[in-house]
Amino acid sequence: MLVDDEEGFTNLLRMNLEKTGLFEVGVENEADSAVDAIRAFKPDVLLLDVVMPGVDGGDIVAQLRTDPELKNLPIIMLTALISREELSPDAVAESENLIMLSKPVNMEMLLKVIEASLGKKA
Amino acid sequence: MKDDAAHWGEGVCVDPGGLKGHDGYMNREDESAAGATMAERNEDTDNHRVSTTFRDVGMLATVFNNLPVAVFCKDASNDFRIILWNKKNAEITGISAEEALGKTDYDLFIKETADFFRNIDKVVLSNGKLLDVPEEKMDSPNMGKIYLHTIKVPIVDPERGLKLILGICEDITEKKKAQEQLRELGENLSEKEKQLLKLNENLSHANEELKATQLQLIQAEKMESVGRLAAGVAHEVKNPLALLLMGVEYLSDGLDHGDPHVPQVLIEMREAVDRADNIIRGLVDFSSSRQLDLKATELNSFVQNALLLVRHELTRSNIKVVKHLGSDIPKVMIDKAKMEQVLVNLFINAIHAMEGHEGGKLEVRTSAKNLKRGETSHDEGSRSGHQMRSGDRVVTIEILDTGTGIPDDKIEKIFDPFYTSKPTGIGTGLGLTVVKKIVELHNGSLEIQNRQAKGVRATLTFKACDES
Numbered sequence: 001m002l003v004d005d006e007e008g009f010t011n012l013l014r015m016n017l018e019k020t021g022l023f024e025v026g027v028e029n030e031a032d033s034a035v036d037a038i039r040a041f042k043p044d045v046l047l048l049d050v051v052m053p054g055v056d057g058g059d060i061v062a063q064l065r066t067d068p069e070l071k072n073l074p075i076i077m078l079t080a081l082i083s084r085e086e087l088s089p090d091a092v093a094e095s096e097n098l099i100m101l102s103k104p105v106n107m108e109m110l111l112k113v114i115e116a117s118l119g120k121k122a
Numbered sequence: 123m124k125d126d127a128a129h130w131g132e133g134v135c136v137d138p139g140g141l142k143g144h145d146g147y148m149n150r151e152d153e154s155a156a157g158a159t160m161a162e163r164n165e166d167t168d169n170h171r172v173s174t175t176f177r178d179v180g181m182l183a184t185v186f187n188n189l190p191v192a193v194f195c196k197d198a199s200n201d202f203r204i205i206l207w208n209k210k211n212a213e214i215t216g217i218s219a220e221e222a223l224g225k226t227d228y229d230l231f232i233k234e235t236a237d238f239f240r241n242i243d244k245v246v247l248s249n250g251k252l253l254d255v256p257e258e259k260m261d262s263p264n265m266g267k268i269y270l271h272t273i274k275v276p277i278v279d280p281e282r283g284l285k286l287i288l289g290i291c292e293d294i295t296e297k298k299k300a301q302e303q304l305r306e307l308g309e310n311l312s313e314k315e316k317q318l319l320k321l322n323e324n325l326s327h328a329n330e331e332l333k334a335t336q337l338q339l340i341q342a343e344k345m346e347s348v349g350r351l352a353a354g355v356a357h358e359v360k361n362p363l364a365l366l367l368m369g370v371e372y373l374s375d376g377l378d379h380g381d382p383h384v385p386q387v388l389i390e391m392r393e394a395v396d397r398a399d400n401i402i403r404g405l406v407d408f409s410s411s412r413q414l415d416l417k418a419t420e421l422n423s424f425v426q427n428a429l430l431l432v433r434h435e436l437t438r439s440n441i442k443v444v445k446h447l448g449s450d451i452p453k454v455m456i457d458k459a460k461m462e463q464v465l466v467n468l469f470i471n472a473i474h475a476m477e478g479h480e481g482g483k484l485e486v487r488t489s490a491k492n493l494k495r496g497e498t499s500h501d502e503g504s505r506s507g508h509q510m511r512s513g514d515r516v517v518t519i520e521i522l523d524t525g526t527g528i529p530d531d532k533i534e535k536i537f538d539p540f541y542t543s544k545p546t547g548i549g550t551g552l553g554l555t556v557v558k559k560i561v562e563l564h565n566g567s568l569e570i571q572n573r574q575a576k577g578v579r580a581t582l583t584f585k586a587c588d589e590s
Contacts, residue, residue, distance in 0.1 A: 006361055012368035019375060051357060080360030103364035104399055107371045 001026040001043035003034045003060065004078065005052040013047070016107050031055040035063045038070065045117050047110075050079040061098065074117035076110075078103050192270075192291040194222075195277075198247055199285040201226055202240060206288075214270070214293060216263030243287045246274045257294070269298040352405040359402055367395045404556060414457040414563055418587045421454055421488050421517055422447040428465035429486065435473050441482040448489040452586035454517050460560045464568075467557045468521050468580050475525025475578060485522040490515065490586060510567065515586040523577040528570070536570060 002010045007029050014025045028037040031052035038046060038060075046064075050057035057077055064070040080103045099113055186193055187209040195206030207222040215222075217230055227236035246253045255272040262268045270291045277286040374388045429436075429443060436443060469484065476482030493514045510516060528536060537558045554570075561568040566584040573579050 006365060009361065009365040009368060012365060012372055016368055016372050016375075019372070078364070080357040080364070103360045104367040104395055105364065106367060 001028070001038060001041050001045075002047045003028045003031070003038070003052075003057075004047070004049035005029055005031060006049070020111070031060070034060050038064065038073075039067070042069075043073065045074045045076065045114055047076050047078060047114075050077055072097055075099070076101055076113055076117060078105065190292075192289075192293075194289045194291075196227075196243060196287045196289070197285070198243065198287055199283070202243055202287065204230075205286075210293075211291070213264060214260075214262050214268065214291065242274060246276050246287060247278070247285070250276055250278065252276075257298070265293075265295070268293055268295040270294065352402075356402045356406050359398065363395050363398055363402075367392070370395065404553070414460060416455040416457055416564075418453040419456050419458060419461075421451050421519065424456075424458070424461070425465065425486055425488060425519060428462055428469065431462070431466050432469045432473065435470065436484065439473055439477050439482060440480075441473060441476055441484050444483060444485045446485070446487040448487070451488050451490050451517055452515060454584045455587055456564060456584070457560075461564070464557045464560050464582070465519075465521075467553050468582075471553065472521055472523035472525060472578065472580075475523050475527070479525065481524070483524045485520075487520040487522070488517065489520075490517050492516070510565070510583070510585055516583050517586050518584075519582040521580040521582075522573060524575075525577045527572045527577055530572075533570070533572065 002013055002025060004010050004013075010027045010029060014027055017023045017025050026037070026041040026043060028034050030037075031054045034048075034055065048057045048060060057079075061075060061077075064073060064075070074097045076099045078101050097117070099117065101110065101113060186206070189208060189210060192211035192214050193206065193208045194204060194211050196202040197205050203224055203226055204222045205224075207217075207219045209219075211222070212218050215230075222230060227239045230236075231239070242253065242255070253274045255270075255274070258270045258272055260268055260270055271294045272289060272291045275288040275290075277284060277288055279285075370388055370391045374385070374392070425447065426445070429445075472484055473482075476484070493510055493512050493516050536554050538555065558568050561582060564584060566582060569581045569583075571579055571581075
């Protein structure tokens with residue numbers, strides 16, 4: 001599932017993910033209603049923007065972690081604030097189901113991280 | 123004799139009887155001549171004419187006794203017995219005229235002192251001229267420790283059978299004290315002056331440090347606002363870039379567009395996104411003031427590892443690597459990730475400068491030395507130059523290439539943001555700016571200059587770890 005206030009981005013990302021034939025993709029562009037949307041959709045993995053108007057990504061993560069059903073949900077945070085180098089390959093393995101990815105991200109990288117997250121969940 | 127002396131009134135000072143073999147112009151018979159001038163009795167010589175204005179010997183005695191200097195006279199032809207002793211002399215020595223007259227120094231002083239006086243008297247006589255003793259210390263029973271300025275004059279008149287020593291002593295204790303005070307004051311003054319100079323030096327040092335700190339503050343503030351700006355720009359630009367990239371990815375994936383140029387267009391669009399992203403990253407790197415993760419690091423292996431990172435570029439450009447890695451290089455506190463960026467950046471610059479030239483050689487040297495005076499600030503533009511002081515143990519890494527060098531009119535600008543010699547799209551113009559910034563964060567220095575032969579020498583200097 002994708003949560004990002006940038007509609008163009010979520011549209012294109014959804015199209016790219018659906019084209020792989022591997023995913024069923026839900027989208028939410030309103031940060032305020034994101035948590036409800038996530039509860040309703042029950043995703044296997046969440047792609048979450050960090051800086052959004054109103055509630056930011058960090059707040060959403062905090063709310064999800066208090067929900068027994070969602071506290072182990074793998075989350076990939078997409079941020080325009082950090083540099084790409086800051087994600088080391090080890091970070092995926094070490095993280096508590098939370099990975100930071102720097103925008104812009106290419107599909108190759110994104111798919112690897114999604115697979116790693118789902119693998120961890122399974 | 124005593125009676126004669128008494129005739130002179132208070133503080134008898136002359137012992138006329140002491141003048142043996144002399145007709146004795148101050149004998150008892152003189153009394154009858156009271157009121158007559160001395161000249162009437164001593165006709166011919168100048169010596170006697172001098173006294174003409176005194177009406178009598180008593181008057182002369184009063185003058186002697188009122189002199190503010192001590193006056194004495196000894197008869198050298200009669201065992202240096204004292205024949206004249208004025209009141210000031212009595213004051214100074216504590217010996218009255220009655221006690222002194224007719225005696226020798228040996229009767230009045232301890233042997234050591236008497237010997238001293240006698241020797242001087244003999245010297246004065248044999249030299250036949252005045253002797254000036256500018257300063258003598260003396261223990262006076264009445265006046266404590268005093269200083270005297272003494273002049274001794276030989277009076278020799280063979281015709282009259284005179285062989286005398288005339289002594290005049292001035293008490294210079296007060297003068298001496300004043301001099302001493304003056305000297306102390308002078309010393310005090312020069313000490314104060316020294317302190318003042320020192321204070322002044324401290325002050326100007328503090329002032330310089332203040333200026334440097336101010337510059338750093340201004341710089342820090344600038345960097346902070348640039349940092350905020352960069353973060354803002356990064357966010358605003360990266361989001362559309364992310365969107366663009368998603369679009370390009372979508373179009374790139376296997377669809378047949380019917381136009382043979384589409385794949386190429388998409389590749390170039392993807393590269394453009396990468397380029398823009400690189401610039402944004404460079405900006406954020408440049409402006410970020412994130413804390414360094416400093417660790418004591420062994421430089422030689424660190425340099426070798428960094429060389430490994432560029433081995434593909436080196437092989438591709440057919441560049442030979444020569445390493446001169448010094449022994450006993452102390453460890454250096456560095457942030458490995460950031461310093462790796464520095465070395466790789468400098469290596470890549472060197473490699474690019476040598477591309478297309480046969481027989482390129484990349485030389486890397488490490489060495490350690492103690493910084494000498496005048497070497498403390500390699501780089502005048504660096505505000506952190508003062509962090510390394512002469513005497514500091516430093517480690518240097520030199521990177522030398524045999525490439526094209528830097529044109530003289532460009533070398534000033536190489537650290538400026540967005541200055542690049544590379545074609546548009548190849549360099550962001552932020553590489554060296556970021557490199558320099560990282561080096562400065564390490565309190566190190568980076569100097570880049572053209573080599574005399576050919577190519578460029580980059581010199582990195584860092585303070586060595588205290589413990590190593």
